[in-house]
Amino acid sequence: MTTNSHYCPLAFVFIMIIIYPHVHGECSLDCGSHGGRCLQTKIPDMSEICSCPDGTYSNSTCLDVADGQENNVTSINIHARRLLAVCEHSFCGDTGVCIVIDSTFGCICPDGAIADRCTANTNNAFISYCTGGCLNNGVCNPLTGACICPSGFMGVRCEIARSTDLCRDIVCRNGGVCNVISPTYATCWCLLGFHGDYCERQTVAPRCASSRCYNGGTCYEHSPASTIFAYCLCRPGFIGSRCEVEYFRCPTNGFYADAYGCAQGKYFECVEKTIIISRSCPRGLRFNFFLGRCDYASNVACPAL
Structure with missing residues (x-):
């Protein structure tokens, strides 16, 4: 089998x-x-x-x-x-x-x-490159001993920077496009009316005084350049321009996929069975909740919405 x-x-x-x-x-x-x-x-x-x-x-x-x-x-x-x-x-x-x-x-x-795994000989040793720690927010794979590197970095300890690779696996939302800003940093350029690290936030009103956020969402004002606009920051498990849609509740304690934020490396941690904590992987990586750690995007299939 x-x-x-x-x-x-x-x-x-x-x-x-x-x-x-x-x-x-x-x-x-x-x-x-x-x-x-x-x-x-x-x-x-x-x-x-x-x-x-x-x-x-x-x-x-x-x-x-x-x-x-x-x-x-x-x-x-x-x-x-x-x-x-x-x-x-x-x-x-x-x-x-x-x-x-x-x-x-x-x-x-x-x-x-x-x-946790099957091996022909449990005494077989393997070289561990990440025992000394992974650099640049790299994540250690304890089963292989290798470092899983975020976008823009490579090498056994993620010590080599590649500016041309900074947008690898960075998925911008709402029509945004990833652009390299410096040799070590890339960001999403967003369409008018959207902002955030992945263009995930949407303008709802010119100011918070005329805005209403539902389900415990909090209104914040953003002022790029000379303009000011308001947006709703939703509690974990809610989405929508005004946080009007609930899409996740904790079934029990543990780690769970974030259906809407999966491509951006987002995932949930549930504690005390009802408290949801939003977590995030390094840029370009996704949380493989099946293995319980951040992983390369090619190894994680996000849900179709």
Whole structure:
């Protein structure tokens, strides 16, 4: 079985039956009374998981799924999570099987172990270029030991600047165009009525006194050159010129894709199950919530809106 197939719930039921005899020892995780079973793993910071009767896996309890706690989540959020949660970027090898566990993934290895990756020889060492730290906002890939570089930089530690590459994977919104301003900086030039790092903000009124922002949005005045105009800064999970559309709610704690800001490297962190924090990757990178870190844009498929 290969790892480049898409997530299939029916396949997980078959996998669950195969791997269960390989798991030994006592599990302390309460997987609920709906037929969930606790499995021990070798995944760092996730020593136990629940194998649920619907073919999914959870690091908490199957009651989260059985009780329908995702019913209040908007369809666009569910679409974003499922579209990105595929196993083609896993490190399970040609003979390991990738499984989705809430906001991360695991591997069912040929020896029956459930781990963060499968290797023929776990003692094999690899050269780590990012143990000394990545430069210029580069992101370390702990599985390969290489640095993932933002737009405009390259090299094993992202130490080489390439001005001609500064607009790589920078996606401007609302008709904006990326332009190189200096040897180390590029920005989006926006059409009239839009501004922001990615032209994501829209003018709503000449001044805040005549503007109204909904759903807890805050009005700010922007004064480029001699002009002044107002715009609404929306709370995370809301969009629209006046923050009138809600498109994301936290289903539980963890990291989630931002369907509207994905191409700009935006993603959400949910804490205390209801608090949404907006996060951002270095310029030109996107958050691969399947791997739990920022990654090259070519490795992350953003949801179609």
